[in-house]
Amino acid sequence: MSPAREIRSSTSGSERAAAALAWCVPGGAHTYAKGQDQYPEDRAPIIARGLGSHVWDVDGHEYVEYGSGLRSVVLGHAHPLVNERVAAELAKGVNFARPSIAELAAAEDFLTAVPTMEMVKFAKNGSDATTAAVRLARAVTGRDVVAICGDHPFFSTDDWFIATTGMPAGIPRVSAELTTSFPYGDLDGLREALRSRAGQVAAVVLEVETMTPAPDGYLDAVVDLAHDEGALVIVDEMITGFRWDLAGAHALRGMRPDLVTFGKAMANGFSVSALAGRRDIMERGGPETDEERVFLLSTTHGGETHSLAAFRACVEVQRQEGTSARLLEIGGRLRRAVEEVVADAGLSDRVVLRGRDCNLVFATLDETGAPSQEYRTLFMRGLLRRGVIAPSFVVSSALDAADIEVTAQAVRETCIDYAAALDRGDPSPWMGGRSIRPVFSHRR
Template identity: 50%
Template sequence: MQIEAFPSATFGTDEAAAGTPGSAETFPLSRNLQRRAHAIIPGGAHTYAKGDDQYPLLAPGFLARGQGCRVWDVDGNAYVEFGMGNRAIGLGHCFPRVTEAARRALDVGCNFTRPTPYEINCAETFLEAIPAAEMVKFCKDGSDATSGAMRLARAYTGREKIAICADHPFFSTDDWFIGTTPVDGGIPETIKSLTLSFRYGDLESARALFERHPGEIAAVILEPARGDDPPPGYLSGLRQLAHENGALFVLDEMITGFRWARGGGQEVYGVEPDLSCFGKAMANGFSVSALAGKREVMRLGGLDHVDFPRVFLLSTTHGAETHALAAAAETMRVYRDEPVIAHVHAMGRRLRLGAEEAIRRHGLTGHVGIVGRDCCLAYQTLDAEGAPSQAFRSLFLQETIRRGILAPSLVVSYSHSEADVDFAVAAIDGALGVYARALEDGVERHLVGRPSQVVYRRYNTPDGLAPGKR
């Protein structure tokens, strides 16, 4: 199912784009909601990636609705979106088959004191899509799943330490991961010491870790890939290394699952994890995540074993909401029935090629880069010296927003058409013209307000350093 092409944005015209950036008056309702939100919600949002500090001043603060690949903010400005709910929307907003499945489930009630057949239906649909998994447990977000995987690994191996890939930015909101970031306030040092790190694509890095901590590591966890594909044999080699040292091999498939392929990165790269964690695109934005894996490990969270102590694995009041599981099962059936994966790869490739051509045309090859797999693109923004720059990222976002696209990343969905992608390429081309001028006469002359900031900073200061220590 395809949504018709996005005809034009109600915000951002060629005439406006050619002049001075707009002002905060473009978003009056958003500004009012932002003030109210910060008064009662820490950070003003419930996800750090959605926070005001992640966007330029001239950006919509609140979105009101979405349809396909389009979104409208509370002030009525329209955009073609390329964030897609932080990669959770694989099919498109309000995708009919999925929303209808959720509505039908709501007619019978959303939560009960005993299981419902929706749980079996969704589990069977999931396991059919992920052949390496033998059992699955559903939960609500990615952190539930990855933290459950670490608990299982520790119980199964009798070990305490976890090895995480240092090149992958996020695994969980829980202490075992957040303690490794600069935002480690409130996490005991004893917890931080239990998490170790290795480098992606470097087997010797992981081997050295096992040599320094013999018999102590319960699991290695990483994403199958983020940007480039893994080196040939790397994932299978890391799995073998983990097993030789008595550790479990765990894949975080929150992003790669149902985007790289229906069966995730493990299908693309031909590797079977002991445990794997899914979420985001598997339910097209509904709150469902999954911890799946080999029966020998997963059974420790069940009722049938007597040879290991019980593992209190995952127990969420809302983990089996009927409408969410119905949405997830229907989403997975759409991936089975329709050419979703082929389409997002094709649209992503079209977007990549168009953006790269615009970058070359503006002479910005050394300053703007398109990175990632075609189905999951992002961009790099570098300053005049070639260093990563939040100010130039903010400028690029500001200028693309003014031209009618919302692109914190360049992620496409099944609802993006060729016309939508071409519209985005034109917006990127216009934004790059401003970028080129800013390299010559200073980004501060073109960026309205402060730059966006990285999430992982210790203090809420412009440079992330403690006050008085700059």
């Protein structure tokens, strides 16, 4: 792909497929973050295939892709070793009446990779794993309330979390009463949340970090404070696990939570998630416990051999190639390249990169410096026109120097439109239709 090759031809194939999807599937996608309303109205490609860091839509347009599979495709599409191991398992059958030996091998590989945890149970999506952690915490503590970090955007599709969002339709109001929140990085805020529901909080749920690193001593203090109040600590590593570090961001930061949930980058896009934790807690989900038993995770497809083979292959590749370090290096090069062209355009205070280099996102700010969905639409549309799909700048290890060059040039050219919109005080001529909408939007 030549740098910033502008895609000018019709996207009618994608438009037709998107309309058909919307007719068959609520929202036109199986994940809200992939929905039609998360992309510019006239630039929402439907993907036909991917290889490495590139994807092709149904009209044959080629793109450099970021945020692949909502951050799950950490090694790039169709990674040869992953595909080889998956194919080998498919030939032997994928699901049986009893656990397969592949489940033992995967569990041992996981616990070796994540040595802070003592037991693990696999599932297919992050929501189920995190809700199982909440259920365990409630059983162990005999309490009902969950304290979630309000600065972290998503934990589960289940009622205990969705009741707190802008889309609570269909959820009994009592569910919201069982969840409280606290601000990230603010121990006094957490202390107040626990004090306001004294003796009721079963678990404190948070990510290790998102856009900014934790203040010194904060993570250890969270654990100590929660334990002092009789609550367990659940760390959601859906985004950070196997991306920040093979052992997880909590291990990288020296934190020792009670329960940790993983997903996304575990299996390079194949469906695997995990709940891991202390043995004394996790055993409550098995028949060996002397305590009241917890109906934990019971998934028909949790032990599918081909997905577990993908997970094991990912661990092998990460060990051989130092994937976490490579993601940091690639992301660092991308950050420098993008920030340079943004600065050249005089837009450093309007297009802002945030987050750890392996997990970069961008903020699009309007004339007043406020976050703007309209300018996000302009920015994403400009990149799409020039062959870059970028709901974020989250990298995979398949990206190379040529991809970064294409991206930087696409950003450079899009900044011309951005600057013109700022001068005009109106981005709508460059939006291609309606604005992108927030995921948690309760009405059109």
